[in-house]
Amino acid sequence: MRFSKEIKIGVISIISLALLMLGVNFLKGNSFFGGDDVYYGFFPNSGGVAAACSVVLNGVPVGKVLRVEYVPENPPDQLVKITFNLQAENLKITKGSVLKVGAVDLFNKGIILTLGTDSKKGYYKPGDDIVGISAQDMLEQVQAYADPLVQNFQAVMIKIDKVLSSFSSFWDNSATSELEGSLREVKEAISRFGSVAYELELLVQNEKTQIDRIFNNLESITQNLKMSNDKISTILGNAQKITDDLVTSEFKSVIQNANKTINMVNTLLTDANNGKGSLGMLLKDDKLVKELEKTNKDVQNLVKDIELHPERYIHISLLGAKSKGVHLNESDEKKLRKVLDSIPE
Numbered sequence: 001m002r003f004s005k006e007i008k009i010g011v012i013s014i015i016s017l018a019l020l021m022l023g024v025n026f027l028k029g030n031s032f033f034g035g036d037d038v039y040y041g042f043f044p045n046s047g048g049v050a051a052a053c054s055v056v057l058n059g060v061p062v063g064k065v066l067r068v069e070y071v072p073e074n075p076p077d078q079l080v081k082i083t084f085n086l087q088a089e090n091l092k093i094t095k096g097s098v099l100k101v102g103a104v105d106l107f108n109k110g111i112i113l114t115l116g117t118d119s120k121k122g123y124y125k126p127g128d129d130i131v132g133i134s135a136q137d138m139l140e141q142v143q144a145y146a147d148p149l150v151q152n153f154q155a156v157m158i159k160i161d162k163v164l165s166s167f168s169s170f171w172d173n174s175a176t177s178e179l180e181g182s183l184r185e186v187k188e189a190i191s192r193f194g195s196v197a198y199e200l201e202l203l204v205q206n207e208k209t210q211i212d213r214i215f216n217n218l219e220s221i222t223q224n225l226k227m228s229n230d231k232i233s234t235i236l237g238n239a240q241k242i243t244d245d246l247v248t249s250e251f252k253s254v255i256q257n258a259n260k261t262i263n264m265v266n267t268l269l270t271d272a273n274n275g276k277g278s279l280g281m282l283l284k285d286d287k288l289v290k291e292l293e294k295t296n297k298d299v300q301n302l303v304k305d306i307e308l309h310p311e312r313y314i315h316i317s318l319l320g321a322k323s324k325g326v327h328l329n330e331s332d333e334k335k336l337r338k339v340l341d342s343i344p345e
Contacts, residue, residue: 095124
């Protein structure tokens with residue numbers, strides 16, 4: 001079957017157009033036949049990333065950047081929207097992963113993907129928005145490293161300049177004259193020190209005999225002390241023994257007896273305070289006091305009754321009359337009067 005020339009030209013045109021579309025799609029970053037997962041990342045700046053840059057995972061390209069857009073209405077950390085795809089099969093982005101725009105190697109820019117390790121948080125779905133960060137490029141890193149060095153170098157240069165200025169001002173004419181004066185004073189001081197040393201040497205030579213005597217006396221004193229060391233130790237030991245004997249014999253017994261006496265007095269006072277014993281009953285028992293008062297009152301009444309009516313108690317027989325009551329002889333009568341006289345009114 002033969003095709004006409006027009007049909008052949010049309011088929012070739014269609015195939016060329018399809019290949020052109022596939023090539024353009026591939027150059028844009030999509031797979032040759034399409035069907036890639038597309039995600040949207042938001043960054044504070046683009047970091048130099050443009051369309052067709054690579055998405056890198058552990059140094060391996062796994063996708064392409066499709067579009068880079070500026071979105072002014074977004075927050076400051078999400079002003080740049082980057083659309084990218086993942087071309088690797090069965091690759092999912094774990095929630096908690098880090099997207100970073102910056103240099104993927106020495107010459108190229110792209111998106112650096114660091115997957116999260118906790119799969120329990122879930123995965124991003126195709127079409128989800130992911131907030132990323134911007135990495136420092138090499139120039140910024142070098143600048144960040146060099147700035148402190150430059151500042152320190154400037155500070156060192158300022159200090160060196162101050163030191164040189166001070167050194168230069170020190171060696172002017174006035175400083176030279178001051179230095180000469182100081183050296184002259186040092187020389188005079190050394191000369192005076194030499195004179196003092198010479199006079200001290202003369203003094204030692206003149207008083208050498210006296211100094212020898214002093215040291216000999218000191219040596220004899222220390223020798224006598226050394227020889228008397230045993231005697232001094234014996235005297236101190238005897239004194240210690242005497243004091244120990246005093247403490248362990250008389251003084252100790254006196255202290256013990258005093259403690260016993262104090263304990264007895266405390267016991268007696270405690271018993272009296274608690275109403276024990278005669279003293280305690282006298283202090284605490286009102287019944288005994290009342291009985292003593294009643295007895296005293298009865299004795300007073302008895303004495304008054306005897307004074308008013310002695311015939312009730314003493315009967316004296318007159319003219320041979322028969323006596324009544326209790327008969328008292330002269331001795332008993334004297335004893336009774338003595339008792340009555342001893343009772344206070």
